[in-house]
Amino acid sequence: MTVFDRLDALFPPDRVITDPVRLRTYECDGLTYHRATPMVVVLPETTEEIAAVVRVCAEFGVPFVARGSGTGLSGGALPRSDGVLIVTSRMRRILSIDLDQRRAVVEPGVTNLAITEAVRDRGYYYAPDPSSQQICSIGGNVAENSGGAHCLKYGFTVNHVLALEIVTPEGEIIEISEDDFGYDLLGAFVGSEGTLGIATKITVRLMRAPESVTTLLAAFQTIEAGGQAVSAIIGAGIMPAAIEMMDALAIEAAEAAVACGYPAAAGAVLIVELDGPSSEVEAQLAEVIAICVGTGSFEQRVAASADERAKIWKGRKSAFAAVGRISPAYIVQDGVVPRTSLGEVLAGIDALQDEFGIRVANVFHAGDGNLHPLVLFDDTAPGEGERAEIVSGRILDLCILHGGSITGEHGVGVDKARYMPRMFTDDDLDTMQLLRCAFDPGGRSNPGKVFPTPRLCGEVPRVHKGSPGEIF
Amino acid sequence: MDPELIKDCVHCGFCLPTCPTYVLWGEEMDSPRGRIHLMAQYNEGAEMTPEMAGHFDACLGCMACVTACPSGVQYDKLIEHTRPVVEREHARTPRDRAVRALVFALFPYPRRLRLIKPFTRLNRRLAPFLDRVHPTLGALAELTPPRSRSRPLPPLVRARGPLRARVGLLTGCVQGAFFPDVNRATARVLALEGCDVVIPPGQGCCGALSLHSGYDAHRFARRTIETFEKAGVDTVVVNAAGCGSSMKDYADVLADDPGWQRRAECLKVRDLAEFLVELGPVAVRHPLPVTVAYHDACHLAHAQGVRSQPRELLDQIPELKVREIAESAICCGSAGTYNLFQPQPARELGERKAGRVEDTGADLLVSANPGCTMQITAAMRRMGRPVMPVAHTAQVLDASLRGLGAVR
Numbered sequence: 001m002t003v004f005d006r007l008d009a010l011f012p013p014d015r016v017i018t019d020p021v022r023l024r025t026y027e028c029d030g031l032t033y034h035r036a037t038p039m040v041v042v043l044p045e046t047t048e049e050i051a052a053v054v055r056v057c058a059e060f061g062v063p064f065v066a067r068g069s070g071t072g073l074s075g076g077a078l079p080r081s082d083g084v085l086i087v088t089s090r091m092r093r094i095l096s097i098d099l100d101q102r103r104a105v106v107e108p109g110v111t112n113l114a115i116t117e118a119v120r121d122r123g124y125y126y127a128p129d130p131s132s133q134q135i136c137s138i139g140g141n142v143a144e145n146s147g148g149a150h151c152l153k154y155g156f157t158v159n160h161v162l163a164l165e166i167v168t169p170e171g172e173i174i175e176i177s178e179d180d181f182g183y184d185l186l187g188a189f190v191g192s193e194g195t196l197g198i199a200t201k202i203t204v205r206l207m208r209a210p211e212s213v214t215t216l217l218a219a220f221q222t223i224e225a226g227g228q229a230v231s232a233i234i235g236a237g238i239m240p241a242a243i244e245m246m247d248a249l250a251i252e253a254a255e256a257a258v259a260c261g262y263p264a265a266a267g268a269v270l271i272v273e274l275d276g277p278s279s280e281v282e283a284q285l286a287e288v289i290a291i292c293v294g295t296g297s298f299e300q301r302v303a304a305s306a307d308e309r310a311k312i313w314k315g316r317k318s319a320f321a322a323v324g325r326i327s328p329a330y331i332v333q334d335g336v337v338p339r340t341s342l343g344e345v346l347a348g349i350d351a352l353q354d355e356f357g358i359r360v361a362n363v364f365h366a367g368d369g370n371l372h373p374l375v376l377f378d379d380t381a382p383g384e385g386e387r388a389e390i391v392s393g394r395i396l397d398l399c400i401l402h403g404g405s406i407t408g409e410h411g412v413g414v415d416k417a418r419y420m421p422r423m424f425t426d427d428d429l430d431t432m433q434l435l436r437c438a439f440d441p442g443g444r445s446n447p448g449k450v451f452p453t454p455r456l457c458g459e460v461p462r463v464h465k466g467s468p469g470e471i472f
Numbered sequence: 473m474d475p476e477l478i479k480d481c482v483h484c485g486f487c488l489p490t491c492p493t494y495v496l497w498g499e500e501m502d503s504p505r506g507r508i509h510l511m512a513q514y515n516e517g518a519e520m521t522p523e524m525a526g527h528f529d530a531c532l533g534c535m536a537c538v539t540a541c542p543s544g545v546q547y548d549k550l551i552e553h554t555r556p557v558v559e560r561e562h563a564r565t566p567r568d569r570a571v572r573a574l575v576f577a578l579f580p581y582p583r584r585l586r587l588i589k590p591f592t593r594l595n596r597r598l599a600p601f602l603d604r605v606h607p608t609l610g611a612l613a614e615l616t617p618p619r620s621r622s623r624p625l626p627p628l629v630r631a632r633g634p635l636r637a638r639v640g641l642l643t644g645c646v647q648g649a650f651f652p653d654v655n656r657a658t659a660r661v662l663a664l665e666g667c668d669v670v671i672p673p674g675q676g677c678c679g680a681l682s683l684h685s686g687y688d689a690h691r692f693a694r695r696t697i698e699t700f701e702k703a704g705v706d707t708v709v710v711n712a713a714g715c716g717s718s719m720k721d722y723a724d725v726l727a728d729d730p731g732w733q734r735r736a737e738c739l740k741v742r743d744l745a746e747f748l749v750e751l752g753p754v755a756v757r758h759p760l761p762v763t764v765a766y767h768d769a770c771h772l773a774h775a776q777g778v779r780s781q782p783r784e785l786l787d788q789i790p791e792l793k794v795r796e797i798a799e800s801a802i803c804c805g806s807a808g809t810y811n812l813f814q815p816q817p818a819r820e821l822g823e824r825k826a827g828r829v830e831d832t833g834a835d836l837l838v839s840a841n842p843g844c845t846m847q848i849t850a851a852m853r854r855m856g857r858p859v860m861p862v863a864h865t866a867q868v869l870d871a872s873l874r875g876l877g878a879v880r
Contacts, residue, residue, distance in 0.1 A: 025501040069488060089494075136485075
């Protein structure tokens with residue numbers, strides 16, 4: 001009996017993929033820089049099927065990787081050539097909606113936007129909104145603790161997941177919930193990037209749509225002026241639902257892609273969305289406009305209709321892929337800096353552009369200092385890819401130097417594992433390994449991600465302060 | 473399969489949720505992103521295996537992905553270049569070859585199509601039997617609409633009132649044979665809006681079916697260009713979405729022959745709704761107290777970008793209400809010959825669409841493509857639901873312009 005025989009017995013033929021040409025279409029997710037053809041792909045439709053596959057993996061000591069829609073930007077769903085890729089894209093049923101309790105239970109392959117679409121006409125929505133929300137899966141959101149523009153006010157995925165059914169790396173089906181006593185396992189699981197198991201049912205919080213939403217587009221000559229406006233808005237005690245900034249290069253790309261009609265000749269645009277009771281929103285809008293004008297904004301537009309608001313957001317949400325229009329290849333970076341250091345870090349990125357002759361377009365969640373520099377390069381020009389890679393890494397160094405972090409919402413995945421030691425000490429990493437090994441002693445669940453050095457859990461991580469028993 | 477066009481894809485996945493086959497099966501290789509990956513593999517030397525060919529064959533060519541793509545990937549060109557490679561390198565079974573030969577010997581020829589019309593009622597009854605012979609024959613029998621009387625249109629319909637334009641009308645194959653009333657309504661609407669309408673007799677197929685299936689469309693394209701050049705018109709008006717989109721591509725189709733390419737570029741082709749909005753209304757719109765659901769035909773919305781114009785025309789009619797259909801960007805499964813060659817997924821998509829149409833609670837479905845009309849009607853019939861009446865945008869306008877008060 002081989003792994004293949006066992007999987008063939010579990011699934012009908014059209015849900016086990018072994019044809020080499022088909023397998024290769026799964027070789028990467030949204031990050032194409034890293035590629036590996038999986039040994040086999042399975043398309044389960046139930047929790048029990050996932051558990052059965054995971055048990056087969058345990059039996060044969062084979063690693064497995066879970067994948068939703070394959071839109072991740074850190075290579076979190078990069079397959080293993082010696083492993084099984086478990087694709088949840090056929091598990092896309094919304095199992096229940098309970099508006100009284102304001103929660104919905106969904107399967108992991110359901111897209112982020114599908115949840116909102118299912119309840120929108122009844123005045124509810126699901127708050128986290130990654131730019132890929134029309135396609136990214138909720139299972140992937142849980143794995144990466146995904147954010148989005150509106151996380152400034154409403155928090156990340158971890159703040160909106162109330163309970164999970166998971167398949168552990170041993171193939172057990174368990175439930176964890178925010179109502180559980182004791183350790184916050186739910187908090188540990190969300191954002192664990194597939195290293196602790198696979199979420200198979202997700203209970204999410206539904207939010208009441210705000211009474212009033214208003215979206216302002218403010219144009220500035222320079223990105224510094226835009227940054228000052230951001231600081232001033234937050235400093236004034238206003239908590240917008242979102243504050244997004246794009247620089248000239250990002251605006252150019254978005255304009256080319258979706259003709260979003262941003263003010264011409266702007267060095268930077270700021271998108272500020274305010275929501276809440278109408279009277280509060282109106283008062284805050286006046287204040288925000290005054291702040292923008294005071295910090296040098298030369299044009300302000302307030303969306304007059306839902307269509308106009310959608311158009312403003314379309315420019316922002318298409319920005320990553322839109323960069324494909326102005327550059328043959330690019331790296332989407334994701335770093336965090338304290339809001340107060342925004343100006344210095346941006347100046348540092350400018351200096352890197354000059355030093356390496358590489359263009360960087362900046363798109364960011366300005367309100368919480370989450371930068372998404374897009375490092376542009378021509379993959380056919382010799383050496384340019386390597387230079388872009390260096391610039392991309394140096395940007396993360398800048399973030400760490402200013403007290404920030406190497407990822408805001410895209411996750412560490414395979415792409416940033418090597419940067420982990422720049423941010424964490426060996427002790428930190430070993431402590432994280434202890435948690436990971438508690439769930440996955442065999443090291444089979446998405447190995448090679450997050451941690452810089454592959455380590456089997458058999459090799460007990462170095463423990464400097466007491467034994468594992470004392471820590472847990 | 474042009475590597476430059478393939479390179480435009482950044483693998484973001486924004487195309488996935490609008491791809492009908494991804495919606496059905498949730499598999500990477502049956503998504504636009506996956507198919508582009510397969511094209512890249514082919515360029516790198518991978519063989520056109522039956523598996524690979526199957527994924528290209530499963531693509532409806534609806535072009536919803538082109539609309540959804542933020543990176544501007546020209547998937548329309550990519551798949552159009554891929555289909556002839558599939559036909560050349562993939563060996564189909566003799567049965568499949570025979571059925572394909574039958575379809576391509578029948579549909580692009582309006583006269584032959586008219587010959588089978590008398591048998592449509594019999595066809596429907598024979599459908600289960602034909603389905604066992606070959607699923608394509610079953611689908612063919614199921615889709616054919618009931619007979620309709622057709623008197624040929626005159627070669628010229630004169631403008632009412634001052635002359636504003638001289639246009640040619642493409643009568644089409646399926647449109648002409650099965651929906652002659654749509655052509656009559658189109659001619660009347662154009663005439664009432666001040667156009668001389670030239671309807672060249674003996675016009676053939678525009679080549680859409682061949683073009684969208686990887687067969688040679690040069691002959692059809694050249695013949696159509698010649699026909700309308702001789703007619704001496706400013707614009708060729710087309711009322712079938714699939715035909716309009718392929719005629720707008722003639723310059724591309726004939727790119728290997730500069731003389732013909734130039735002639736193709738000189739041919740001004742417009743969809744009926746697009747043309748009427750550009751022209752602006754002069755005829756009086758009479759009230760039509762009816763609620764309609766407007767269906768976006770893929771070759772109109774995605775391939776030609778014509779979305780607002782038909783809605784604008786419908787909105788101009790007093791007392792008429794337009795309702796939107798949920799998931800309007802997703803194909804109904806008709807897609808040219810798709811419902812003949814891939815009947816199973818086409819049926820699933822048809823039923824999905826029919827359900828969404830019913831949910832609108834409208835009295836009438838407005839569809840500007842004969843393929844979609846047959847597909848959605850057949851799905852409603854199959855589901856045992858009351859079949860919602862379907863009209864073309866031209867028929868709704870015609871009823872309003874003539875003050876008929878209600879559409880039948």
